[in-house]
Amino acid sequence: MLQNVIGGVQGIADHAMVGHYVGHAGNAAIGVSWQIFLVVQVFLGSLFTGMGVLVARYAGMNRPERVNRVVAQTLLTAACLSFVVLAPLGYVLAPRLLELVNAAPAVQADSLPYIRTMFIFSFGMLVFFMLGGALRSAGDARTPLRLGIWMTALNVVASVILIRGLGPIPGFGTLGAALGTALASWVVALGAAWALFTGRWVIRLRPGSDWRPDPAIIRQLFRFGIPTGIQGVAMNVGGVILLRFIGSLPDSAEAQAAYAVGYTQLFSLVTWTSVGLMAATAAVSGQSLGARRPERVALAVRATSRIGLGVGAGVGSLFLLAPGFLLHLFGMDDPVARAIGSELLAFLSVSGVFVAVALTYNGALQGTGDTRGAMYISLVSQLALPLGVCWGVQQVATLQSHHVWTAILLGHVSRCLLGIGRFRQGHWRRIEVE
Numbered sequence: 001m002l003q004n005v006i007g008g009v010q011g012i013a014d015h016a017m018v019g020h021y022v023g024h025a026g027n028a029a030i031g032v033s034w035q036i037f038l039v040v041q042v043f044l045g046s047l048f049t050g051m052g053v054l055v056a057r058y059a060g061m062n063r064p065e066r067v068n069r070v071v072a073q074t075l076l077t078a079a080c081l082s083f084v085v086l087a088p089l090g091y092v093l094a095p096r097l098l099e100l101v102n103a104a105p106a107v108q109a110d111s112l113p114y115i116r117t118m119f120i121f122s123f124g125m126l127v128f129f130m131l132g133g134a135l136r137s138a139g140d141a142r143t144p145l146r147l148g149i150w151m152t153a154l155n156v157v158a159s160v161i162l163i164r165g166l167g168p169i170p171g172f173g174t175l176g177a178a179l180g181t182a183l184a185s186w187v188v189a190l191g192a193a194w195a196l197f198t199g200r201w202v203i204r205l206r207p208g209s210d211w212r213p214d215p216a217i218i219r220q221l222f223r224f225g226i227p228t229g230i231q232g233v234a235m236n237v238g239g240v241i242l243l244r245f246i247g248s249l250p251d252s253a254e255a256q257a258a259y260a261v262g263y264t265q266l267f268s269l270v271t272w273t274s275v276g277l278m279a280a281t282a283a284v285s286g287q288s289l290g291a292r293r294p295e296r297v298a299l300a301v302r303a304t305s306r307i308g309l310g311v312g313a314g315v316g317s318l319f320l321l322a323p324g325f326l327l328h329l330f331g332m333d334d335p336v337a338r339a340i341g342s343e344l345l346a347f348l349s350v351s352g353v354f355v356a357v358a359l360t361y362n363g364a365l366q367g368t369g370d371t372r373g374a375m376y377i378s379l380v381s382q383l384a385l386p387l388g389v390c391w392g393v394q395q396v397a398t399l400q401s402h403h404v405w406t407a408i409l410l411g412h413v414s415r416c417l418l419g420i421g422r423f424r425q426g427h428w429r430r431i432e433v434e
Contacts, residue, residue: 001276001311003132003141003148005269013156017163018174019261019331027330028103028253029110029174031260035243036097037118039236040090044081044126046229047074048133050221053369055137056283057433060290064202071134071203073217078130082123090119100240102247107256110174117178124185131192131203137283140202147188154184220434227371231378238383245390245404251336255401258341261330262348263408269315270352274359277304281360282367285428289368294429301364301423308356316349340401347405354416361419368428377422381415 018026051074058066094115098108128151132144161169162176172179196205249255281304288296319326323342332338365374386407393403 001273001280001307003145004272004276006145006152007148007272009152009156013159016330017159018177021164021171021173023331026110026174027260027332028107028256029114030177031256031264032098032103032107032243033111033115033118033174034260034264035236035239036094037090037115037122039233039240040086040119041122041126042232042236043229044078044086045129046225046227046232047077047081047221048130048225049228049366049371050074050223050225051130052133052137052279052282053224053286053367053371054217054220054433055134056286056367057290059138060287067134067138068204069214070217070221071130072205072209072211073214074130074134074221075127075205076211076213077218077221078126079123082126086122087120090122091116094119100244102244102252103256104247104253107253113175114178117175117182121182121186124182124187124189127189127192128185131196133279134203135201136279137286138202139283139287141280141283143201147192150191151184151188154187155180158183216434224369224371227375228366231371231375234375234379235382238387241387242390242404242408245387245394245399246401248394248399249401249404251340254334254337255340255404257332257334257337258327258344258401261327261332262341262344265330266319266326266345267348267352269318270312270348270355271359273311274308274356277308277356278359278363278366280304281363285364285367286369289429289431297364297368297428301360304360304363305357308360309353312352312354312356316352319345319349319352343401344405347402347409351409351412354412358412358416358419361416361423364423365419365428369431369433370422370428373422373427374419377415377418381411381418385414386411 018030051070054070055067058064058070094112095108098111098115103111128147132147135141135143158180159177160166162172162179163174164176165171195201196203197207243256243259246252246255246259281300284300285297288294288300323345324338326345327333327338327341332341362374362377365371389407389410390399390404393399
């Protein structure tokens with residue numbers, strides 16, 4: 001949880017700087033670009049879910065040599081996909097992707113250099129997330145925290161310099177935010193690689209090891225990871241289409257800026273902490289099944305869901321009590337954008353409770369290998385339901401911002417209820433790894 005809170009500071013710092021030095025169009029540009037970038041990155045990151053399932057199981061079985069082998073194969077596969085697929089295709093398709101979300105011309109102008117930079121230098125961030133997941137699944141949650149602190153500190157310093165400029169260094173605006181993120185992630189990734197190959201962590205890789213692809217491991221990475229990839233892509237495609245609906249609103253630029261700040265940044269106070277709980281639940285669940293202790297899985301998800309419930313309620317109270325102050329931190333002083341943002345935060349104050357509990361149950365399902373169940377839940381709750389509500393309203397009336405926020409809330413409520421129901425079915429108890 002602490003690592004993800006600190007990691008969330010990166011995006012908050014970028015949005016705050018851009019909001020003050022570029023304006024709300026810059027906030028919208030980062031929000032739109034990040035939503036598109038996540039669609040692709042989350043699919044590649046699904047390999048890390050498959051890796052986490054295998055690493056946690058083998059850790060529970062006390063088989064460290066298999067843990068190291070799985071991590072090496074994941075690193076090899078992620079490198080191939082990042083450099084061969086993500087970087088070139090992302091650079092070429094970026095303009096069309098921005099047109100897809102109905103971004104205003106001013107937003108597109110700021111978005112294009114940002115999103116292209118993120119696609120080209122994405123491998124550093126992938127390595128950071130991969131190693132964090134691997135170490136947590138193997139039982140070491142403190143090293144990812146230290147890596148996260150270093151990455152956040154480097155990113156904040158680089159963004160402060162590159163967004164506004166300093167001395168002979170010119171201000172790059174939104175491009176500076178992307179450059180700061182890329183620089184920080186690559187520095188941390190290189191340092192982490194050094195630690196891996198020098199045997200300083202619980203996971204150890206050797207340069208002279210057999211680095212040829214292992215079809216058996218790669219097949220299992222995709223077996224457990226592909227459903228999570230589909231889940232992640234569906235959720236982020238849903239987010240992109242939702243941006244398209246927001247782009248059709250009367251005050252589209254202000255609404256997209258409010259969505260970028262309120263949902264992708266301020267709401268991260270709930271989601272990033274809950275994602276931390278989800279990762280903890282997944283690690284303990286996988287290790288418990290590996291050690292033949294399924295009763296501990298149920299205990300873990302109950303404990304983390306209670307913590308998540310408290311976090312969601314606390315952050316929701318903050319959204320209700322001080323929306324104007326929170327929006328001002330991001331330079332959201334335009335009257336229209338501020339009004340729409342305050343309205344969104346009121347809806348999110350309720351959503352946060354359901355999201356926090358939903359993610360803990362999602363972690364239990366993914367950690368035990370029931371990634372298909374989690375996928376079906378996301379397809380219904382994060383894609384079909386909210387987009388269906390927006391489309392339905394658009395057919396019978398003029399779509400307004402509160403209609404979109406209501407659709408988001410209904411999606412979060414349904415995800416929570418469906419996740420609890422799937423877990424209680426107990427299918428996860430019968431899943432085995434090869």
